[in-house]
Amino acid sequence: MSWALSLPTESLKDSSARHVLLCLANYAGSNGAGAFPSASTLAQDTGLSERTVRYKLDDLEKSGLIQKGNQAIAAVHIDRHDRRPVVYDLQLARGANPAPRTKRGADDATGCNSQQNGVQPGTERGAESAPNPSLNHQVTEEQLQRELADEIELQEQAAAECPAANQRFAMFAAWVPPTKALSDQIAIAGLPADCVPDEAIRKFKGFHCAKPNTLDSAAGWCYRLVQWVKRERVQAAGRGQEPDFNDTSWGDDLGGL
Known part of the structure; x- marks a missing residue:
């Protein structure tokens, strides 16, 4: 898991793929091998759909960060072939930042840095305490869990605040x-620039937040929104009225939008 946490951004820019990798690493052995959580398990861990999890696993494999491992490991635990998840090995040699190195013989005749890792060469009584002895200790599992939780929270915030232009996502509050995408769709539909009021956006989001399996890009959601507003305007005009976006009955007739 610490390997996955230490991957630099340039090695893995996709926040969803990084999220999947972090959770997958939690199931691997200390050598990075033998991780075989099911797609549904990773979906529960990440909050992503199973389809998205599978796509991200494919992307991680193509990027060389994971590869298919010994499938017999899953067979030991799961008898039915059709229920066995894929076993993955993390490629620990890929992507991680190299450990810092110091010049040999930098500080004394032994080639050791006298201040490195809390070691002092002298035995003088009353010497000052060694600096930062915690460098000699392994990171605890509890610390790793906290780091993982913090990383996941940051990634979820980034994904919610600024989805990529071509990224398909479920509607969120x-x-x-x-x-630009909204104004483009309004212009294409031939509607006035102010035809989409805030209450229309709120009602639209409220309906689609209850349908988490519906995914679309930001531009796609703008298209759906404008098409719905256009239809409401046409129907209201036929009744000689203005569209009432506070009337929730519109949600019964969204069709394929």
Whole structure:
């Protein structure tokens, strides 16, 4: 897990893939081998859909950060072939930052740095305490869990605040339609620039937040929103009225949107 946490951003820029990798690493052995959580387990761990988890596992394998391992490991635990998840090995030699090195013989005749890792060469009574002896201790499992939780929280915030333009995502309460994508769709639909009021956006999000299996890109959601507003305007005009976006009956007739 510490290997996955230490991967630099340039090695893995996709926040969802990094999230999957962090959770997958939690099931691997100390040598990075033998991780075989099911896609549904990783979906529960990450909050992503099973389909997205499978896509991200494929991406991680293509990038060389994981590879298929010894499938017999899963067979030992699960008899039915059709229920066995894929066994993955983490490629610990890929992507991790190299450990810092000091110049040989930098500080004394033995080639050791007298201040490195809390070691003092002298035995003088009353010497000052060695600096930062905690460098000699392994990171505890509890610390790793905290680091993992913090990393996941940051990634989820980043994904929610700024999904990539081509990233498909489920609707969420804090979503704000990108200004350009929304104005483009309004222009294409031939509607006035102010045709999408805030209450329409709130009602639209409220309906689709209850349908987490529906995924679309930011531009796709803007298209759905504008098409719904356009239809409401047409129907209201036929009744000689203004569209009432506070009327929740619109949710019964969204069709394929």
